[in-house]
Amino acid sequence: MDKQFNFEQIGKRMPYNVPDGFFDRLEQNVMAEVKADNCKSAQLKPKVQKAHTVKIAIRTILAAAAAVALFFVVTMNMSNDTSPTEDSFTNVELAYNNLSTEDQEFLLEVYEEDEFINDSNEEDYEEDI
Amino acid sequence: MYKEKYLLCENNSIMAGDKGIIVAIRENPERGFRLLMASYKEPVYWHIRRLVVSHADAQDVAQETFVRIFRNFHQYNEENSFKAWIFRIATNEALRLLGKLKNSAMLSLDEVTADMLGTKTDEHFDNSDAITMKLQQAILHLPTKQQLAFSLRYYDEMSYEEIAEVAGSTAASMKVNYNIAKEKIIAYMNNND
Numbered sequence: 001m002d003k004q005f006n007f008e009q010i011g012k013r014m015p016y017n018v019p020d021g022f023f024d025r026l027e028q029n030v031m032a033e034v035k036a037d038n039c040k041s042a043q044l045k046p047k048v049q050k051a052h053t054v055k056i057a058i059r060t061i062l063a064a065a066a067a068v069a070l071f072f073v074v075t076m077n078m079s080n081d082t083s084p085t086e087d088s089f090t091n092v093e094l095a096y097n098n099l100s101t102e103d104q105e106f107l108l109e110v111y112e113e114d115e116f117i118n119d120s121n122e123e124d125y126e127e128d129i
Numbered sequence: 130m131y132k133e134k135y136l137l138c139e140n141n142s143i144m145a146g147d148k149g150i151i152v153a154i155r156e157n158p159e160r161g162f163r164l165l166m167a168s169y170k171e172p173v174y175w176h177i178r179r180l181v182v183s184h185a186d187a188q189d190v191a192q193e194t195f196v197r198i199f200r201n202f203h204q205y206n207e208e209n210s211f212k213a214w215i216f217r218i219a220t221n222e223a224l225r226l227l228g229k230l231k232n233s234a235m236l237s238l239d240e241v242t243a244d245m246l247g248t249k250t251d252e253h254f255d256n257s258d259a260i261t262m263k264l265q266q267a268i269l270h271l272p273t274k275q276q277l278a279f280s281l282r283y284y285d286e287m288s289y290e291e292i293a294e295v296a297g298s299t300a301a302s303m304k305v306n307y308n309i310a311k312e313k314i315i316a317y318m319n320n321n322d
Binding site: 004005007009010012013014015016017018019022023026027029030031033034035037038 | 162163170171178182184191192196199200254256258262284314315318319
């Protein structure tokens with residue numbers, strides 16, 4: 001009669017083995033790589049966060065400066081209702097000239113990008129339609 | 130000494146559990162990953178070893194597997210089994226290595242694995258245990274899906290749902306694969322005395 005194979009004869013035994021202390025070394029090697037990964041990301045994080053914070057601060061300052069400048073321009077226009085349009089433009093120019101280069105650039109950027117106050121954009125929009 | 134530590138690790142892993150490991154990794158990645166290693170380094174290594182056979186290859190694949198698990202932990206979906214996710218990464222890494230061997234030897238994947246015990250033996254094999262050598266040979270002769278189904282069920286005691294997640298298949302299909310694998314192994318063990 002054939003002797004039938006039974007899994008219970010072997011159980012989970014395997015013909016494989018590992019060197020002494022292998023699993024401890026495996027863990028050490030992996031943890032060393034993981035730590036190196038952590039260090040890299042930790043070194044990157046503050047730089048990224050710092051750069052992001054500086055960007056936000058610059059934008060906030062520029063926005064505040066632009067808002068102040070616009071307030072002065074509007075106030076000057078309102079206080080001199082009888083003055084001709086040419087005077088208004090002169091006032092705007094004067095106020096604009098008093099701004100720092102950065103604020104001037106920011107205002108220009110806002111003006112150029114604004115679809116509602118920029119004629120050329122409006123034309124483009126009409127052409128698109 | 131090693132045995133004691135292993136038992137201690139086993140106890141730690143039981144206390145932590147997969148959910149505990151996940152929470153620990155989110156709170157403190159390094160500490161959490163130590164818990165993961167304590168629970169999974171041995172089962173993952175042996176799973177890989179059964180697939181790639183050689184200790185040196187299994188060591189490389191296991192190391193790469195754990196580094197990948199750490200780097201891709203944010204991609205783990207808690208709706209799925211954590212154990213199955215870990216074993217899926219390990220399986221993919223092992224199959225990637227076997228794929229490289231297949232390409233270099235111009236053989237099919239099944240031919241590569243079937244020949245493993247003939248070509249990959251080194252000092253980390255117990256040649257004196259003939260019956261266990263023969264069982265591994267029988268497993269290595271199976272197609273990859275049947276190998277996975279048998280190995281994950283028999284050695285790692287996974288549910289068919291978990292095995293399906295590892296193999297990217299359905300539980301029903303993996304159950305069929307397991308039963309076919311078992312029959313083939315019994316036939317191999319009985320016919321090749």
